[in-house]
Amino acid sequence: MPRTSDARDRIVLTAARLFLERSYHDVGVEELCAAADVRKGSFYHYFSSKAELANAVIDMHMQVFQTRLTPEPGATPAQMLSAIPDAIGAIQADLHAHFGRFVGCPFGNIAAELSTTDETVRIHLAARLAALEGQLARVCRKAADDGTLREGVDPDRLAHALFAHYQGLILLAKLHCSDAAALTPALHDFVGSHLAP
């Protein structure tokens, strides 16, 4: 038997995989427990509800995004800005390789499925994504300050627009089963259209 201390991690990892492979609603707690090799009682020891598990899955993915989107020390604002499409593209390339297709953004999928049906998850995810957008906005502000951005581009609006653009691209890529290589260039196109000539 695996150690009990591993059980929570196993539930979160299994849920993260199954939610991406199919969807939040398509995977029941019973199936999840079987796939994670934990008893149902054990599940409810760690999570009061499936929604609480969704929040834990969000936090797990958020650690990856925050880490990969942290600028390299010593990078110029232009380099930091250009690193954002590369980092997001790399996260999605990993997911594409793992699942053999685009499965969407872990955050976007849950936002689409649960924003109108579960207020606790909506509030949790909205706060996490606002923080991530804040991280992008700090880079965009540095790029505005040193003249990397085209005149008149508001850095905070750009951070939101960039994150939105990623969400829309990956949603359509999931729908159209697009090629893994298409995402990063499209994100670079978006950033490029906001740079000073």
Added chain:
Amino acid sequence: MPRTSDARDRIVLTAARLFLERSYHDVGVEELCAAADVRKGSFYHYFSSKAELANAVIDMHMQVFQTRLTPEPGATPAQMLSAIPDAIGAIQADLHAHFGRFVGCPFGNIAAELSTTDETVRIHLAARLAALEGQLARVCRKAADDGTLREGVDPDRLAHALFAHYQGLILLAKLHCSDAAALTPALHDFVGSHLAP
């Protein structure tokens, strides 16, 4: 009793409303039939499955989008291009007024929920959205031909990027319960960043 010939329309309209209000998975066929005031047998007379109903809901919304996104006769390419954010913004403002909040894009919601779980719906929606993107691309090509677009902007890529941008913005607006007035200016910002100076 309402006429039988109305029953199909009533099912589609009720499903469209409930799917937006909550989600595709959150609404069962039984509840749907009760809300539409039709018998379950009647439902399966018109639809072989809930997925087939999803496709009918997609087609109903698509008629609205295609009509509203049809350029005014005599409009210049610049006017046609600028009319796209206005038309999408108006559709979403109507939905916001009806539901009292952003409920997402009818297409984006279904793309997020069903692309990995129902291949018949995915294929149907992908074809419909490709056609809609083609409609946008024709406008973008006219704008490229008459010099409205910034040099180097590929009109077909722009049409895809514009539709993706809308999808991402409305997904985040649904998550953050954003103000109805924010969407149209954000879409104009996007188009504006691709125009010739």
